[in-house]
Amino acid sequence: MIRLDNVTKVYGTDSVAVRDVSFDIAKGDFVFLVGPSGSGKSTLLRLMNRQERPERGDVWIAGRNINELGDSRVPYLRRGMGNVFQDYKLLSNKTVFENVAFALEVIGKPRHVIRQQVPAVLELVGLEDKHDRLPDQLSGGEQQRVSIARAFVNRPLILLADEPTGNLDPATGEGIMQLLDSINRSGTTVVMASHDHRIVNMMRKRVIQLDRGVLVRDQERGVYE
Amino acid sequence: MWSRIAYAFRETWASFRRNLTLTAAAVVTSAISLLLVGATFLIQRGFDNLLVRWKGDVQMIVFVASDAAPEQIAYIEDTIKSQPAVIDLEKLKYLDKAASFEEAKVIFTGDPTLLSLLTPETIPTQFKVVPLTGDAALVRSLAEQYRGLPKVEGVSLAEDEFQIISTLSGFVRTVTIVMSVVLLGVAVALIWNTIRTAMFARRREIEVMKLVGATNWFIRVPFMLEGLLQGLIGGVASCGGLWALNRAWTSGVAGFKPGTGISALVVPGSYVNGVMVMLLIIGALAGAIGSGIAASRFLDV
Numbered sequence: 001m002i003r004l005d006n007v008t009k010v011y012g013t014d015s016v017a018v019r020d021v022s023f024d025i026a027k028g029d030f031v032f033l034v035g036p037s038g039s040g041k042s043t044l045l046r047l048m049n050r051q052e053r054p055e056r057g058d059v060w061i062a063g064r065n066i067n068e069l070g071d072s073r074v075p076y077l078r079r080g081m082g083n084v085f086q087d088y089k090l091l092s093n094k095t096v097f098e099n100v101a102f103a104l105e106v107i108g109k110p111r112h113v114i115r116q117q118v119p120a121v122l123e124l125v126g127l128e129d130k131h132d133r134l135p136d137q138l139s140g141g142e143q144q145r146v147s148i149a150r151a152f153v154n155r156p157l158i159l160l161a162d163e164p165t166g167n168l169d170p171a172t173g174e175g176i177m178q179l180l181d182s183i184n185r186s187g188t189t190v191v192m193a194s195h196d197h198r199i200v201n202m203m204r205k206r207v208i209q210l211d212r213g214v215l216v217r218d219q220e221r222g223v224y225e
Numbered sequence: 226m227w228s229r230i231a232y233a234f235r236e237t238w239a240s241f242r243r244n245l246t247l248t249a250a251a252v253v254t255s256a257i258s259l260l261l262v263g264a265t266f267l268i269q270r271g272f273d274n275l276l277v278r279w280k281g282d283v284q285m286i287v288f289v290a291s292d293a294a295p296e297q298i299a300y301i302e303d304t305i306k307s308q309p310a311v312i313d314l315e316k317l318k319y320l321d322k323a324a325s326f327e328e329a330k331v332i333f334t335g336d337p338t339l340l341s342l343l344t345p346e347t348i349p350t351q352f353k354v355v356p357l358t359g360d361a362a363l364v365r366s367l368a369e370q371y372r373g374l375p376k377v378e379g380v381s382l383a384e385d386e387f388q389i390i391s392t393l394s395g396f397v398r399t400v401t402i403v404m405s406v407v408l409l410g411v412a413v414a415l416i417w418n419t420i421r422t423a424m425f426a427r428r429r430e431i432e433v434m435k436l437v438g439a440t441n442w443f444i445r446v447p448f449m450l451e452g453l454l455q456g457l458i459g460g461v462a463s464c465g466g467l468w469a470l471n472r473a474w475t476s477g478v479a480g481f482k483p484g485t486g487i488s489a490l491v492v493p494g495s496y497v498n499g500v501m502v503m504l505l506i507i508g509a510l511a512g513a514i515g516s517g518i519a520a521s522r523f524l525d526v
Contacts, residue, residue, distance in 0.1 A: 075435075
């Protein structure tokens with residue numbers, strides 16, 4: 001589903017974010033990218049949804065080399081991916097329902113599809129009774145659930161999550177992990193960047209560890225160390 | 226499809242309201258610049274009317290009575306042609322009754338009373354003479370000679386005042402064109418800036434849109450529509466201004482003494498309508514292009 005071949009990403013002239021990284025993620029996998037801040041986790045995620053392009057190496061998504069993708073095709077690549085962030089990136093002037101519906105609206109889904117899919121995904125994340133609230137009327141955990149609902153409403157093949165529990169207390173973070181786990185069980189490939197030891201050790205999933213942009217460990221059912 | 230169109234209009238309207246002061250500035254600037262563009266065209270057209278009979282270096286017009294027989298006309302022509310050293314025979318032109326009447330209609334647009342007295346039957350025909358010499362005294366003595374010919378009603382010379390009008394026309398044209406181009410540039414820059422502000426206000430939204438796979442065109446269209454609307458509203462305002470300006474001018478000219486030649490400065494309504502349509506198109510295009518460029522530049526958030 002996702003393959004990186006000897007990928008190197010340099011910012012500016014000499015700041016190497018990722019150096020010669022290769023790995024392969026199968027369909028339906030759940031993978032943690034771990035490492036300290038600045039180790040290149042976020043850069044890898046940004047390379048996977050073509051927010052960045054590598055200086056060297058190739059990134060393959062669903063059998064396609066996305067570096068060779070024309071700019072006009074990138075939106076269609078992203079429709080097959082969901083993105084979740086540490087800061088949720090919700091639109092503060094829109095309700096929970098509108099925030100989720102927005103993701104379908106802007107890719108031109110008809111209204112009856114939106115009316116059907118949004119309540120279903122809000123039920124999945126457990127927010128069906130808060131659909132008319134504004135983001136700042138919700139707790140952090142609830143806001144992250146909205147953001148996951150928005151990422152998942154289009155039933156993407158891949159979900160990319162960048163420190164989704166970073167702003168949450170341990171108990172709330174666990175709830176978010178259960179949600180991501182159930183999304184993964186429905187067949188969606190999940191790649192999650194995290195430096196939260198507890199979460200990584202609790203989940204016992206595949207762990208890819210980075211250190212200053214270099215891949216230092218790739219372990220099935222790994223822990224943080 | 227329908228939901229996309231509805232989305233674009235909803236977003237355009239919301240953004241319009243959010244940026245009211247900047248929008249107003251952009252609209253007013255584009256209205257003023259477009260008004261100036263329109264005025265340039267009208268002023269130019271007025272001068273052209275005034276100078277139409279002297280077009281093409283014509284320095285002398287020999288008017289021939291409307292009841293002149295063909296032989297008499299031929300005699301006058303032969304007389305003029307007998308001085309090939311002084312007169313440019315290739316540029317010598319004879320305007321028959323129909324052509325003279327067409328020309329009169331342009332010159333006397335603002336003087337309907339005089340125009341109603343003229344008919345294609347009673348109008349004098351004309352020889353337009355382009356001298357080869359710059360010697361004014363020689364040209365004047367030629368005119369004297371032609372005045373004595375049978376059936377010549379009169380000879381007009383391109384007096385110094387027409388030279389002045391011609392120079393003035395060129396000067397006014399340059400000034401108004403430069404001013405309107407500069408102001409149009411300012412209007413585009415203001416529209417560009419409004420769109421940039423609008424996009425900055427919505428940068429988070431745009432970021433989310435890009436991440437969930439909205440195409441660049443989908444993101445860009447509401448902003449372009451906003452710019453287009455600003456230009457178009459400016460265009461409509463400038464049309465109103467131009468219409469009022471032309472009306473005031475036309476009625477003002479009607480108050481002048483007949484025969485002063487000022488009536489030629491009145492521009493026909495059909496021409497004004499054409500200019501107004503053009504202003505609307507320029508306004509809409511400038512707005513759409515300015516905002517389109519801004520939208521493309523600031524789409525990388």
